[in-house]
C-alpha cells in the first residue's frame with residue numbers, strides 16, 4: 001500500500017514528467033521516510049554521532065533530500081514557459097525556496113503513510129466480510145459507490161491513523177474541573193470519541209452500513225481532525241482510498257492472510273516536563 005500511495009503523492013507533487021533527479025529523490029525520500037519512528041521524539045537520541053548513528057544518518061539523508069528539492073525548484077524556476085502539472089508548479093509563484101521545500105516535504109510525508117495505513121486496514125476489515133466484498137465487486141450494483149464510501153468512513157472510525165491531535169495552549173483552559181496552564185499541550189482523543197456508544201450503535205463492530213443511514217454528529221467522527229484546523233488532504237485521501245479499493249477488488253480475489261484478525265497496538269506517550277517520558281502500550285483486537 002505504501003508503494004502505491006507514495007507513487008501517487010510523488011506524481012501529485014511533481015507531475016508526471018520523469019528525470020534522473022526525480023529517480024534520485026524517490027530513492028532518498030524512501031530511505032528518509034523509512035527512518036521515522038517514535039525514537040525520534042526522544043531528545044537523547046537526537047544526537048549526531050557520525051554517519052553510522054541513527055540521528056547522524058537522518059541528518060545526512062535530510063540534507064541530501066533538501067539539496068535535491070532545491071535543485072528541482074531552481075530548474076523549474078529557470079525553465080519558464082508553460083507550467084508543469086504538479087503541485088510544485090502551482091506553488092512556485094507563491095513561495096520562496098525555503099517555504100516551498102517545507103510545503104513539499106509536508107505533503108510528501110502527510111500525504112502517503114496515512115493513506116497507506118488506512119488502505120491496509122480497509123482491506124483487513126473488509127476481507128472478513130466476504131458478502132460486502134461481493135457487493136462492492138458487483139459492477140454497476142446499485143449503491144456500490146455509497147457503500148464503498150461507507151467502508152472507507154467506517155475503517156477510519158475504527159482505525160483512525162491519528163488517535164489524537166493536539167494543540168499547545170496559548171492561555172489557561174478550564175477542562176473537566178481542572179485548569180490546564182498555558183504552554184501545555186492538550187490532545188483530543190479521536191479514537192475514544194469515535195467509539196462512544198452514545199453516538200455509534202455497537203461501537204466496536206465493523207458495520208459500514210451505519211454510514212448509509214446518515215452522517216454521525218460533529219465530533220463523533222473526526223479522523224481528519226476537527227475545528228478550525230484539519231487535514232488539508234481529507235477529500236483527496238478519501239477519493240484515493242476508494243479508487244485503489246475499487247481497482248484492486250475488481251482485479252483480484254483476496255483473502256485474509258490469517259484467520260485471526262490483526263491486532264492494533266494502542267499507545268500513549270506521557271511526557272511530564274522535567275520528569276521525562278513514559279510510553280504505555282497495549283495490544284488488542286478491537
Ligand code: HEM
Pocket residue numbers: 106107110111112114115118160161162165166223224225226229230231232233234236237238
Ligand atoms: C487517510 C489519510 C489521512 C488521514 C487519516 C489524515 C489525517 C490528518 C490529521 C488528523 C491531521 C491533523 C489535523 C489537526 O491538526 O487537527 C492532518 C493534517 C494534515 N494533512 Fe492529513 N491525513 C490523511 C491524508 C492526507 C493527504 C493525502 C494529504 C496531502 C495530499 C494530507 C495533508 C495534510 C496536511 C498538509 C496537514 C496539515 C494541515 C495543517 O496543519 O494546517 N493528509 N491530516
